[in-house]
Amino acid sequence: MPTTLGFNQYGKAENRVVRITRDGGTHHIKDLNVSVSLSGDMADVHYSGSNAHVLPTDTMKNTVYVFAKEHGIASAEEFGIRLARHFVTGRDAIHRARVRIEEYAWERIAAAGEGEHSFVRRGQETRVAQITFDGADGAWEVISGLTDLTVLNSTGSEFRGFARDAYTTLAETRDRILATDVSARWRHRWTGGDVPPETVGRTVGGRAAGAGGGGGAGSPAGEGEAMPDWNESYEQTKSHLLRAFAETYSLSLQQTLYRMGARVIDHRAEIDEIRFALPNKHHFLVDLGPFGLKNDNEVYVAADRPYGLIEATVLRDGAEQRIPPDLTAV
Numbered sequence: 001m002p003t004t005l006g007f008n009q010y011g012k013a014e015n016r017v018v019r020i021t022r023d024g025g026t027h028h029i030k031d032l033n034v035s036v037s038l039s040g041d042m043a044d045v046h047y048s049g050s051n052a053h054v055l056p057t058d059t060m061k062n063t064v065y066v067f068a069k070e071h072g073i074a075s076a077e078e079f080g081i082r083l084a085r086h087f088v089t090g091r092d093a094i095h096r097a098r099v100r101i102e103e104y105a106w107e108r109i110a111a112a113g114e115g116e117h118s119f120v121r122r123g124q125e126t127r128v129a130q131i132t133f134d135g136a137d138g139a140w141e142v143i144s145g146l147t148d149l150t151v152l153n154s155t156g157s158e159f160r161g162f163a164r165d166a167y168t169t170l171a172e173t174r175d176r177i178l179a180t181d182v183s184a185r186w187r188h189r190w191t192g193g194d195v196p197p198e199t200v201g202r203t204v205g206g207r208a209a210g211a212g213g214g215g216g217a218g219s220p221a222g223e224g225e226a227m228p229d230w231n232e233s234y235e236q237t238k239s240h241l242l243r244a245f246a247e248t249y250s251l252s253l254q255q256t257l258y259r260m261g262a263r264v265i266d267h268r269a270e271i272d273e274i275r276f277a278l279p280n281k282h283h284f285l286v287d288l289g290p291f292g293l294k295n296d297n298e299v300y301v302a303a304d305r306p307y308g309l310i311e312a313t314v315l316r317d318g319a320e321q322r323i324p325p326d327l328t329a330v
């Protein structure tokens, strides 16, 4: 039966890298989970088993660790850009690279008294980034985001006036708990331009680091948008999300979602699109009547499932919708 190879990519998933930067007795920590996927001229390995174009996934893993040593990790985005550019510009057979990164945050234990090298894992959100570089047109796509940013408003939320059918039993409420684990991805307008200096062709331990070739980044320096300050952009975006959640008097989680997205688009010029998946973490009032007690919005049961799942994209006017609908795929 005739068959053809469809879209394919390969890489090393979940390279866990912890980079310590020593500044005298003060240490800084970056803790990432990096997944690399490459695609390009890979028909032969699938059809005939020739590995001539196949850079081993083991090499990708090594590259992650060597780049962490040599360049440090200024931000997940910058690290991902450096890796994606290296793979695409370093080898003719690789046409496209996608680098996904999760970053786990650590906070200093201030009162440790043991020097500045003790940390406690921050229990808040996980920061994520996905960098895609297409060598054919030199286009970069940087999507940043976060998962599991858990937030709760203990009042200022209603849900009423909803559609009803024969199966509707939900009571209207003018005062409920609104809680969610924010999962959001935002796409930066930046698509190339002032990429940091090329590293392909430099030497590592006396050996050539890349397989030659390369040339510069995807787009000539100076063209296009300035590259954002990724860390500043992340912190500001997170802060706008939190403030919009807190400041919106909510008529539904859908409305709150839209306000959160619109606030980011309004305040952050570098972001064109933001997508959310917000579980509605229901809190139900406990019936304390059997005990002769009134429950004046004081005692709730936090249900873990089922949960409502509210998903939407908010776009700058004229921007294209490019973040995939399923956020677990980004």
Ligand SMILES: O=c1[nH]c(=O)c2[nH]c(=O)[nH]c2[nH]1
Pocket (backbone or CB within 6 Å): 159, 170, 251, 252, 253, 254, 280, 308
């Ligand atoms: O904010 C909400 N949106 C809904 O669509 C919905 N549906 C539901 O049962 N409760 C809620 N709450």
